[in-house]
Amino acid sequence: MHPDPLPTLQRVFGFPQFRGVQSEVVSRVLERERTLAVMPTGAGKSLCYQLPAVMNEGTCIVVSPLIALMHDQLRGAEAVGIRAATLTSADENRGETLRRFRAGALDLLYVAPERASGQAFRDLLTEAPLCLFAIDEAHCVSEWGHDFRPDYRLLSPLMDAFPDVPRLALTATADAHTRADIAKQLGIPADGMIVSGFDRPNIRYSISAKANVNRQIADLIAATPGPGIVYAQTRAATEKLAEALGRSGRPTRAYHAGLEPHIRAKNQADFVASEDMVICATVAFGMGIDKPDVRFVAHAGLPKSIEAYYQETGRAGRDGDPSVAHLFWGADDFARARQRIGEVEPERQAGERTRLQSLAALVETAGCRRRILLRHFGEDPAEDCGNCDNCLGSPDAVDATETARKFLSAVFRTGQMFGAGYIEEVLTGQSTERSLMNGHEKLSVWNIVEGDETALLKPVARALLLRDAIRSNPHGGLEFGPAARGILKGETAVSLIVPPKRERRRRGVAPAAGNPADTPLFEALRERRRTLAKDAGVPPYVIFHDSVLRDMAAQRPMSRAALAVLSGIGARKLDAYGDAFLEVIREAR
Incomplete structure (x- = not known):
């Protein structure tokens, strides 16, 4: 029987209890069972390996597909006091990281699949005890997944070389076929699969036909405070959109693979640190971003598939606050998609046509959008979700x-x-x-x-x-x-x-994503958070999420003990930032 993880959950992460299937996943990992966890974005997947890594002797090896994602997760882990490091081509402290690993001074070591699958890395792992292999974005291992990465296929031999080390695969986006393939490729038994619900109830789904899409997106941005992502289908389109939307006064950047690396890196860093920036990007952007406070995701064209749409819209509202996902589509999007299907290998065409038909059903339905999304992933949700455009304003057929x-x-x-x-x-x-x-x-x-x-x-x-x-x-x-x-x-x-006729909303009003805590105290706490984040060189959300600041504004704790009761404030953050926020609360009395 493994030790109770709740005291560590409360002390390190500041959470009074687990959410969703986290308890079930953590329990299996602590029992050293092989596990595949399919959990929606924002459900706390990273905690499922971070918590066991803190509790157990040895290092947890985390395989992650992108350097930016690893560095983002590294910041979050270090902020709560977890001993973590990355081993990537972008790191200048490689020697220090290797020394810490060999000395057993790391709870987490993040690596890319290309490095993890090499013989040199396998040899390195024999030099220190391991407690877990965690495979993040595990859909990349499956040819049926929408982001297939061949190097993920080489991870199973690596893990097989350490048969006594448990393994945990994690993904937010996998239908039944993909889940079965992931389990097969990574040597996870059928009874080791834990599938959480796919629903993201805080996201409002809306879909509209294009009619001056720049204007439509500009209206969405004007009505939705906070950071947002606009996905366009070409590099040129991202730059044109960024230029057009930037005229609204909101800070706006473009992001695509054709930009100079230093410009791309700066635009990404600016967006991650911002509390109101809009980034116009190709789908290359986002997988490496773990930014919890994205308030909207807009698509200026058709995504590749339902799976891609679910993953891309899932970058909104990871903090659980109300958020918006709005897709703007045109008939020419479907025409181009069919043309692309004709250019792929014949054996793949039937599957691609099925994916396109699923998207057509999503945009054409007069019923609940969320129902179509969730049924695609094998769920049987209610007829009316109450938080998509069709459920909120029943359209006529x-x-x-x-x-x-x-x-x-x-x-x-x-x-x-x-x-x-x-x-x-x-x-x-x-x-x-x-x-x-x-x-x-x-x-x-x-x-x-x-x-x-x-x-x-x-x-x-x-x-x-x-x-x-x-x-x-x-x-x-x-x-x-x-x-x-x-x-x-x-x-x-x-x-x-x-669609039902809607009154044009006054700019700045956003029922789906407005901030319910626009009080002087909440804004003062946000201002203190900005200062602390700038001094620490981290994005504001790494200090505390908005939800924590809202609790502070509502509860107005006057002591460290009272502050420690709030969800999301662990021991390390209480020591580092508690007094600074208590000062703001006392001044507001």
Whole structure:
């Protein structure tokens, strides 16, 4: 029977109890069992190896995919008094780290899979006792995962060389197929899998069709205080977005792999330290960021898959506070995605088409967005989550099947050569030199759409592209896709989602992500935190999360003993920062 971990949890981390499945995972690790833990972002995965590492003799080897992520986790571990180090190409203290490891003076040693899989590292591990192997972002080990890293496949032989050392694999993003593959690749038994719920109830999911996406994102930013991430699909798009959004007055940066390394590093460091910056990035950004206070994640285009969308939106609200995830999509996103599917190996195409269909169902539904997300991961949630755009403002569904048939007929009658704009002109009878020259004004489809039906043409075109009933050819014209036949024959209905009309909110108001503690004392505590963070050279959240400051503002403790009762204040942080925050609270009396 292992020792009770609760006293260490309270003393080191300042938490009165475990959350979710943490207790179950920690218990298995302390029993030296091999374990795969699938836990949503923000559920406290790192604690599941940090706590056993503090309690047990020997060093825990943490395999993590990115240097930035390791350094972020290192800061957090050291802040609570854990003896930790990284062994990466970016570290100048390699000799000191090796000395500490050999002396048994490290609780945690973070390494990348490329280093961990080498013979030299394996030899090093024979020179000091080990207590645990922790494989972070374990979906990288599976070819079914969305971030497959070949070097992760080489970790099993490393761990097999130390058969008595328990192993813990951790991920936030893995469907049933990927979970089974992770367990197989890392030698974890079927009964060693612990799957927590995937729900992130503090995130509000919203999805909108693009209509001047720069303006739409600017409105989102204006209504949402705090740091945010905007994902764009190309490097050029990140820079254009950063320039456009920066005009709003919010500090804004771009991030992509094509930037000079020192600029990229500075932009990332500025964002991590900021309390209100917006970073416009490709999906290369984020996996290495453990920033808990991101208040919104916006997608300026379609993500690669449901798994990628879940992971990317999961970078919002890791501290548990209300946050927003807003996806802006266009029919051209689906057209480009289908084109990319045609370029991959034939054996992968069926799986890629299934992923795209899952995304189409997510953006097209009139029902609960969260329900579709969670069902994708094998859960059976309630019909109404109460915190997505559809549940908060039930949209109406309009039967647009007849308009869709007219649109498809016009595409066919004009020879499957013209774009959506011209098809609209034909259907609404807008005479032009081109329509006269082509003789299209004599067609049966000329001027057959009028009145209120004209407003349906653009969303119908979008819906037909999304369903693969029409496709863009290399010359920009529309041609039939495989789903066209069923619609034309009346076998398949086309319904459109009409979002409810919302009043335009006053700028700066954000019901989903506003700060419920905008009091003078809370702001004074935040200001003290900024000063302490600057002096310590760490981001503000490493000192304390906003939730801790809110508790201070609400409870107004007047002594160290009273402060120590608050969740999130362990012994090391109480000693380092307690008096500074008590001073602010006393001054506010």
